[in-house]
Amino acid sequence: MGELSELTPGKKTEGYLARRGQVLKACIVLTAKLFFADPQWIIPSIIAPFIFTLVAFFLFGGEASGSSFLLYLVLGSGLMGMWGTTIYGSSNSIGFDRWNGTMESTLAAPVPLSWIALGRVLFNTFEGVINALFILVIGLAWFQVGFGVVNPGLFFLASVSTFLSLSAFGLLMCTVILLSRKGGFITNSMEIPVYIATGTMFPVSILPMVALPFSFLLAPTWGIEAIRLSALPGYTGLTTSYWTDLALLAVETLAYLAMAFVLFKRVESYAKRNGTLDEY
Amino acid sequence: METQEALWKVSQQTPDPQLAVEVIALTREYTTRSFFGTVSRVTRALDGIDLSVKTGELFGLIGPNGAGKTTTVKILTTLLTQTSGEAYILGLDVRKDLYEIRRRIGIVFGGERGLYNRVSAIDNLRYFSDLYGVDPVVARDRIPQLLKAVGLADRADERVEKYSRGMKQRLHIAKALVHDPELLVLDEPTIGLDPGGARDIRNMIREMQKQGKTILLTTHYMFEAEELCQRVAVISKGKIVALDTPSALKKLVRDISVIELRTYGVTGDYVEAIKRLPNVVRVIADLDSEVQTIRIQSPLGADLLSQVTSALPSDAKIIDRTIKEPTLEDAYLRLVEE
Numbered sequence: 001m002g003e004l005s006e007l008t009p010g011k012k013t014e015g016y017l018a019r020r021g022q023v024l025k026a027c028i029v030l031t032a033k034l035f036f037a038d039p040q041w042i043i044p045s046i047i048a049p050f051i052f053t054l055v056a057f058f059l060f061g062g063e064a065s066g067s068s069f070l071l072y073l074v075l076g077s078g079l080m081g082m083w084g085t086t087i088y089g090s091s092n093s094i095g096f097d098r099w100n101g102t103m104e105s106t107l108a109a110p111v112p113l114s115w116i117a118l119g120r121v122l123f124n125t126f127e128g129v130i131n132a133l134f135i136l137v138i139g140l141a142w143f144q145v146g147f148g149v150v151n152p153g154l155f156f157l158a159s160v161s162t163f164l165s166l167s168a169f170g171l172l173m174c175t176v177i178l179l180s181r182k183g184g185f186i187t188n189s190m191e192i193p194v195y196i197a198t199g200t201m202f203p204v205s206i207l208p209m210v211a212l213p214f215s216f217l218l219a220p221t222w223g224i225e226a227i228r229l230s231a232l233p234g235y236t237g238l239t240t241s242y243w244t245d246l247a248l249l250a251v252e253t254l255a256y257l258a259m260a261f262v263l264f265k266r267v268e269s270y271a272k273r274n275g276t277l278d279e280y
Numbered sequence: 281m282e283t284q285e286a287l288w289k290v291s292q293q294t295p296d297p298q299l300a301v302e303v304i305a306l307t308r309e310y311t312t313r314s315f316f317g318t319v320s321r322v323t324r325a326l327d328g329i330d331l332s333v334k335t336g337e338l339f340g341l342i343g344p345n346g347a348g349k350t351t352t353v354k355i356l357t358t359l360l361t362q363t364s365g366e367a368y369i370l371g372l373d374v375r376k377d378l379y380e381i382r383r384r385i386g387i388v389f390g391g392e393r394g395l396y397n398r399v400s401a402i403d404n405l406r407y408f409s410d411l412y413g414v415d416p417v418v419a420r421d422r423i424p425q426l427l428k429a430v431g432l433a434d435r436a437d438e439r440v441e442k443y444s445r446g447m448k449q450r451l452h453i454a455k456a457l458v459h460d461p462e463l464l465v466l467d468e469p470t471i472g473l474d475p476g477g478a479r480d481i482r483n484m485i486r487e488m489q490k491q492g493k494t495i496l497l498t499t500h501y502m503f504e505a506e507e508l509c510q511r512v513a514v515i516s517k518g519k520i521v522a523l524d525t526p527s528a529l530k531k532l533v534r535d536i537s538v539i540e541l542r543t544y545g546v547t548g549d550y551v552e553a554i555k556r557l558p559n560v561v562r563v564i565a566d567l568d569s570e571v572q573t574i575r576i577q578s579p580l581g582a583d584l585l586s587q588v589t590s591a592l593p594s595d596a597k598i599i600d601r602t603i604k605e606p607t608l609e610d611a612y613l614r615l616v617e618e
Binding site: 003004005006007008009010011012013014019022023025026027029030033034037038100101102104105107108109110111116272273275 | 310351354357358359360361379380382383387389392393394395396397398399403406407408410411412413414415416418421422425426429439455457458459460484487488490491
């Protein structure tokens with residue numbers, strides 16, 4: 001055993017932004033390592049996307065062979081996979097600490113829980129991107145979908161914005177899990193309704209009027225619209241304006257973030273009063 | 281009116297700069313609510329405790345399960361809010377300065393809690409080092425040094441799930457030290473460890489104190505508190521029932537001697553028979569092992585031996601018997617049972 005006296009003094013990182021950046025990096029790296037350490041990652045990241053794509057093509061592929069509708073399906077399937085991964089991964093990103101026995105260690109760190117959750121959620125959403133890319137590759141390689149994106153620059157911007165909006169939504173879902181030990185039930189049960197409401201597979205316009213307000217409150221709805229407008233020739237969506245979709249996406253994403261940070265603060269305060277956050 | 285005045289006085293307290301931990305009239309209640317939100321039960325886990333830990337001191341907090349040790353530790357480490365009273369860590373208020381306190385303290389949780397088992401020791405330390413804002417350049421040197429100091433350098437890249445209980449606990453120590461804290465809170469750090477593993481942890485605790493760290497230790501093991509701590513607080517039913525040096529606490533039971541028997545083939549009936557003997561104050565028996573240990577507290581000392589021996593069943597055997605001075609455990613048992 002070595003000597004504790006030989007240790008280098010533990011000098012701290014200077015500057016608020018540098019410290020927050022360090023926390024985000026640490027959480028992204030740890031979440032990635034934990035993700036790949038669990039062999040089950042193959043199911044959500046490879047098998048599930050493959051199934052999504054197959055289902056979509058069996059449903060519509062034959063009728064729409066050779067048309068841009070195939071690309072519509074591939075993009076929709078990709079977003080379905082991305083959403084599925086985000087909702088499961090993100091909502092559990094802090095809940096994981098509860099059953100892993102690391103909740104106290106996480107809560108005892110000198111950084112707000114929201115920043116720890118944000119780092120983890122960013123990686124979970126990135127998992128969703130890998131998932132979506134895999135679907136795209138299957139579509140392009142196996143089903144010979146032409147990837148003739150109308151405006152690659154705008155497509156990239158819409159994709160990144162959608163990624164960020166999903167992360168913000170995932171962060172909001174984290175608070176649900178933290179507030180209630182039964183929160184997993186709520187977040188898991190949101191998966192299918194959100195597929196439908198955001199128009200991943202069917203246009204939102206075919207939904208009944210009563211469902212539309214819910215669709216419009218979901219930032220991914222505008223993200224999907226912007227992605228399709230930038231990718232598909234002649235696509236007419238809800239607003240027909242790429243920038244309107246992007247603006248709505250940005251506003252809702254910021255609202256999610258603000259709500260998430262406020263809720264996290266309240267959850268932490270509630271947990272300190274009741275001392276139940278580490279219970280599983 | 282008197283209560284209001286007392287509360288006002290408490291709120292006017294200012295922390296003593298010489299103290300690493302200062303606790304004044306600390307109270308914590310847990311409220312259980314019914315399905316409809318009405319209060320069904322209020323449990324007082326801490327009942328106005330006062331204690332202080334000097335800078336550089338190794339201070340023990342001992343007590344039975346449910347006495348309030350963990351609640352105290354959670355409040356002092358900013359994980360739980362008190363219902364009333366004040367608590368200062370390194371001169372900082374646990375309610376107001378939580379992030380500054382967290383930056384300056386290290387916590388070791390006992391048992392299996394607190395580590396990411398699917399990644400390596402080095403990954404765990406890197407993660408917590410970043411969360412605690414250790415300069416990455418410093419961490420590059422400090423993490424391998426810490427792993428060497430706790431004897432895990434050779435297995436630093438292995439997943440923690442492959443570690444023994446003792447190795448995990450040594451990693452806990454390294455994790456608590458990764459940001460070079462001034463105060464360490466060790467919550468039952470040797471629980472569940474084999475004797476060798478527990479001895480390693482105790483040596484590390486001594487070493488940490490030598491490095492100038494203030495240490496607050498909670499433990500179930502009285503010999504551990506006696507061996508390590510300069511002062512000990514005994515907590516029972518949410519109240520501090522004694523606070524002094526281990527030797528001063530032992531004086532509480534100087535009126536008794538302890539007969540320690542090592543026996544074979546003894547049952548609970550024999551223990552009950554000894555308890556019924558005149559002048560027997562208390563009997564502590566460990567009958568689970570093949571060779572059993574029975575400690576008998578009595579003012580008679582050696583004079584009780586003949587009665588103890590004659591009560592022995594014919595199929596049982598006394599392997600060894602010694603008359604001992606009372607230990608901290610004897611004092612502790614008297615304190616918590618009174």
